[in-house]
Amino acid sequence: MPMDWTPPPKGGGREPDLNQVLNEVKQRLPNFKQVKSLWLVAVAVLIIFVGSSAYYTVGPEETGVVIRFGRYVRDSGPGLHLKLPLGIEAMVPVKTGRVFKEEFGFRGVSPGVRSRFAEKGFDDESLMLTGDLNVIDVKWIVQYQIRDPKLWLFAVRDGVAAIRDLSEATMRQIVGNRYSDAVLTLQRVEVAALAQKELQKLLDEYKTGVRVVTVQLQDVNPPVPVQPAFNEVNEASQQKERMINEAQEAYNREIPKALGEAKRMVTEAEGYATEQVNRAQGEAKRFTEVLASYRQAKDVTQRRFYLDAMQGILSNAAKVYVVDENLKGVLPLLNLDRAARPQGQPAAPKEVKQ
Numbered sequence: 001m002p003m004d005w006t007p008p009p010k011g012g013g014r015e016p017d018l019n020q021v022l023n024e025v026k027q028r029l030p031n032f033k034q035v036k037s038l039w040l041v042a043v044a045v046l047i048i049f050v051g052s053s054a055y056y057t058v059g060p061e062e063t064g065v066v067i068r069f070g071r072y073v074r075d076s077g078p079g080l081h082l083k084l085p086l087g088i089e090a091m092v093p094v095k096t097g098r099v100f101k102e103e104f105g106f107r108g109v110s111p112g113v114r115s116r117f118a119e120k121g122f123d124d125e126s127l128m129l130t131g132d133l134n135v136i137d138v139k140w141i142v143q144y145q146i147r148d149p150k151l152w153l154f155a156v157r158d159g160v161a162a163i164r165d166l167s168e169a170t171m172r173q174i175v176g177n178r179y180s181d182a183v184l185t186l187q188r189v190e191v192a193a194l195a196q197k198e199l200q201k202l203l204d205e206y207k208t209g210v211r212v213v214t215v216q217l218q219d220v221n222p223p224v225p226v227q228p229a230f231n232e233v234n235e236a237s238q239q240k241e242r243m244i245n246e247a248q249e250a251y252n253r254e255i256p257k258a259l260g261e262a263k264r265m266v267t268e269a270e271g272y273a274t275e276q277v278n279r280a281q282g283e284a285k286r287f288t289e290v291l292a293s294y295r296q297a298k299d300v301t302q303r304r305f306y307l308d309a310m311q312g313i314l315s316n317a318a319k320v321y322v323v324d325e326n327l328k329g330v331l332p333l334l335n336l337d338r339a340a341r342p343q344g345q346p347a348a349p350k351e352v353k354q
Contacts, residue, residue: 054085061097063149066090072150094149099213102164104171105139106218127223128172134180137221140192142167142199143213151209159208166206167215170199181237184220184230192217 057080058064064076068089076091083089105126106119119139126137144163146152156162174195175183183191196215203210222230294301 053087055080055082056091057081058091058093059095061095062093063096065092065094065149065153067092072154075149092153094146094152096146096149099143099145102142102144102160102167103139104141104164104168105137125168128175130175130180130183131177132179135223135226136175136180136183137219137223138171138175138183138217139219140171140195140215140217142215145211145213146209147211148209151207155207155209159210162206162208163203163210166202167195167199170195170202174198180222184222185234188217188220 056064058076058078060078062078064081066073066076066083066089068084073089081091083091105122107122109118123137126139127135128138129135142163146159152159174191178187178191192215196212199215200212203212221227290301
């Protein structure tokens with residue numbers, strides 16, 4: 001603090017009093033107690049400033065990355081931690097416990113029970129060329145988690161931009177190697193699984209420190225101008241599949257039935273053939289036995305044959321007439337039992353002997 005005091009002019013006067021000069025100087029200088037108080041306040045402010053810059057807090061979903069003059073030093077988990085003050089060390093929080101989402105071909109406007117999405121203006125992301133030279137509109141999401149905060153901060157300049165670029169390149173490559181019908185209908189789950197695998201491989205090669213949680217195809221459609229034609233083709237394909245399924249059902253119903261019927265007929269024919277063969281063998285054996293008996297007693301065998309034949313004939317005859325071979329004429333008899341028997345009952349056979 002400058003002193004407002006000038007020495008007395010030289011010559012022509014008496015010498016100044018030393019005590020008086022010292023008293024003037026003391027009056028001009030500030031109070032010692034005031035100076036001491038100012039120093040205490042300054043030291044307290046310095047201590048507070050140093051203390052406030054010597055600790056940091058990490059949130060529950062975060063990992064604290066400590067850097068010293070811009071160089072990576074260590075990681076720290078959730079909680080309160082110490083560091084070198086005065087800007088020597090700094091902490092950068094990285095949300096490693098949170099799952100992030102990137103949307104392609106659309107953007108979520110208002111999430112909730114009924115989420116709203118904006119799809120206009122993102123055709124450059126979703127329109128892709130397939131292997132059969134058709135254009136389809138693919139919308140998908142990528143969910144990822146930061147696995148290595150050191151790589152996330154220092155290995156890539158913009159991690160989010162890298163994820164978006166690699167995701168789009170991977171999806172275009174996979175869709176470009178497949179037919180449009182397969183991507184639209186049957187291979188959606190396969191495309192999503194392969195995209196997740198290939199994207200994780202690229203992110204590991206670029207050392208982004210990111211783990212891909214999932215890749216989901218939200219919507220796969222043909223472009224709006226050609227959707228009616230695609231719908232007609234899909235309807236025709238579905239009708240074709242339905243007719244094939246109906247034909248297959250009829251085939252499965254009729255063929256086993258026909259096979260069973262054929263097997264039954266074959267079994268009956270085999271049974272009939274076995275029966276006929278057995279019967280023929282039995283007849284042949286009986287004929288052989290009869291022949292042997294005939295050779296031993298010809299008269300007896302002939303009479304037996306005659307009696308058996310007559311028994312078979314007479315058993316089927318309604319009337320039997322026994323006529324003497326020497327009789328010259330036959331006297332007809334009145335059928336007296338016709339009136340006695342009921343109407344409609346056939347007459348009993350009668351034997352007439354003369």
